[in-house]
Amino acid sequence: xxxxxxxxxxxxxxxxxxxxxxxxxxxxxxxxxxxxxxxxxxxxxxxxxxxxxxxxxxxxxxxxxxxxxxxxxxxxxxxxxxxxxxxxxxxxxxxxxxxxxxxxxxxxxxxxxxxxxxxxxxxxxxxxxxxxxxxxxxxxxxxxxxxxxxxxxxxxxxxxxxxxxxxxxxxxxxxxxxxxxxxxxxxxxxxxxxxxxxxxxxxxxxxxxxxxxxxxxxxxxxxxxxxxxxxxxxxxxxxxxxxxxxxxxxxxxxxxxxxxxxxxxxxxxxxxxxxxxxxxxxxxxxxxxxxxxxxxxxxxxxxxxxxxxxxxxxxxxxxxxxxxxxxxxxxxxxxxxxxxxxxxxxxxxxxxxxxxxxxxxxxxxxxxxxxxxxxxxxxxxxxxxxxxxxxxxxxxxxxxxxxxxxxxxxxxxxxxxxxxxxxxxxxxxxxxxxxxxxxxxxxxxxxxxxxxxxxxxxxxxxxxxxxxx
Numbered sequence: 080x081x082x083x084x085x086x087x088x089x090x091x092x093x094x095x096x097x098x099x100x101x102x103x104x105x106x107x108x109x110x111x112x113x114x115x116x117x118x119x120x121x122x123x124x125x126x127x128x129x130x131x132x133x134x135x136x137x138x139x140x141x142x143x144x145x146x147x148x149x150x151x152x153x154x155x156x157x158x159x160x161x162x163x164x165x166x167x168x169x170x171x172x173x174x175x176x177x178x179x180x181x182x183x184x185x186x187x188x189x190x191x192x193x194x195x196x197x198x199x200x201x202x203x204x205x206x207x208x209x210x211x212x213x214x215x216x217x218x219x220x221x222x223x224x225x226x227x228x229x230x231x232x233x234x235x236x237x238x239x240x241x242x243x244x245x246x247x248x249x250x251x252x253x254x255x256x257x258x259x260x261x262x263x264x265x266x267x268x269x270x271x272x273x274x275x276x277x278x279x280x281x282x283x284x285x286x287x288x289x290x291x292x293x294x295x296x297x298x299x300x301x302x303x304x305x306x307x308x309x310x311x312x313x314x315x316x317x318x319x320x321x322x323x324x325x326x327x328x329x330x331x332x333x334x335x336x337x338x339x340x341x342x343x344x345x346x347x348x349x350x351x352x353x354x355x356x357x358x359x360x361x362x363x364x365x366x367x368x369x370x371x372x373x374x375x376x377x378x379x380x381x382x383x384x385x386x387x388x389x390x391x392x393x394x395x396x397x398x399x400x401x402x403x404x405x406x407x408x409x410x411x412x413x414x415x416x417x418x419x420x421x422x423x424x425x426x427x428x429x430x431x432x433x434x435x436x437x438x439x440x441x442x443x444x445x446x447x448x449x450x451x452x453x454x455x456x457x458x459x460x461x462x463x464x465x466x467x468x469x470x471x472x473x474x475x476x477x478x479x480x481x482x483x484x485x486x487x488x489x490x491x492x493x494x495x496x497x498x499x500x501x502x503x504x505x506x507x508x509x510x511x512x513x514x515x516x517x518x519x520x521x522x523x524x525x526x527x528x529x530x531x532x533x534x535x536x537x538x539x540x541x542x543x544x545x546x547x548x
Contacts (some may be wrong), residue, residue, distance in 0.1 A: 126481025232367025
């Protein structure tokens with residue numbers, strides 16, 4: 080299967096989390112951005128980075144790694160299935176939202192006359208996802224190289240352009256709209272608790288590449304370095320990019336829906352370079368494609384591990400010569416195809432987009448709760464040790480901080496955005512949202528029932544064989 084180099088592994092982690100698309104939703108908080116960023120780091124990114132690195136190092140010599148393996152070791156196979164189910168179904172719900180952005184942006188740039196045709200948009204979305212699926216069937220080494228190129232062209236380069244533009248903006252004496260505030264006075268931002276959720280959800284996914292640890296040379300050291308360096312890069316790129324955008328465009332003029340296109344148009348137009356806007360948007364699309372590459376394969380590998388433990392038919396637990404669960408990837412692609420066609424059921428595309436994002440985030444946070452609880456229990460009971468946190472007190476403090484951040488974000492997630500409330504009532508939204516979370520979570524019991532029935536059947540067959548001897 081080959082090994083992943085340290086730079087490629089770092090790139091795979093960064094592209095899984097970081098996206099220029101997140102910057103407008105961060106920059107919209109303007110002068111309050113630093114304090115919310117600090118809260119997001121202390122109560123989410125830092126705990127997730129340290130605990131996932133510690134758990135990855137702890138089980139670096141095992142055949143399997145990742146969220147399913149960690150939670151299974153702490154609370155048994157059923158809870159491991161609960162964790163990986165929430166991670167996988169989160170990715171399935173999130174894929175159409177990301178594909179919607181990629182497809183609509185692609186058509187707007189290259190084929191604006193047909194960009195509003197829903198059938199063409201769906202065809203593009205489905206085509207992109209099947210291309211990514213076929214790429215991942217070649218193995219993580221090949222797909223990681225493409226994802227790494229997407230990171231360079233689709234994440235780092237656009238942010239460098241933003242920073243360079245901000246520098247020229249200040250040098251030319253143009254008005255800036257961002258100033259650092261001293262102290263913790265949040266002002267009007269305190270009334271908008273969704274700020275915390277936006278920051279934290281921008282950091283989701285840093286742990287998903289842990290399933291690839293057996294493809295890394297000297298995994299215990301390499302993966303630890305990779306996740307810590309990636310965390311620093313993610314914070315740096317998001318923070319400076321958001322500050323640069325907030326400097327050039329007032330927060331009240333930023334739109335969560337078209338903030339990126341709006342910003343590029345305003346900035347480049349100021350310098351007479353408006354014609355470069357489509358090229359930059361193409362780069363952002365590449366960054367989103369890179370994220371899809373990583374998210375398509377990593378949770379699927381965890382589901383393959385669960386299938387080998389009897390939660391699904393044995394055929395789904397088979398990996399090809401490239402170390403990829405072929406059947407799960409193909410089933411995943413079929414499901415996403417159906418989800419893309421489900422877009423036709425929504426009259427308002429923005430409602431569809433935000434509902435998917437909110438639902439997938441809530442489900443994902445349930446997985447993080449399981450991860451932190453598993454980390455705490457394993458610290459008490461496991462004889463294996465990681466490499467980062469020698470102090471039990473520090474480990475528990477970081478884990479509890481992560482739990483607080485995750486639970487708070489989960490609760491805040493039930494509060495809809497003002498844009499959503501313009502088109503439907505709070506009661507209708509909460510009914511749809513809560514129903515979605517409950518239904519998806521309850522589906523997990525189907526896997527548990529399937530495994531227990533198989534175990535009973537195997538036990539009966541074993542007794543029959545024993546009695547016949």
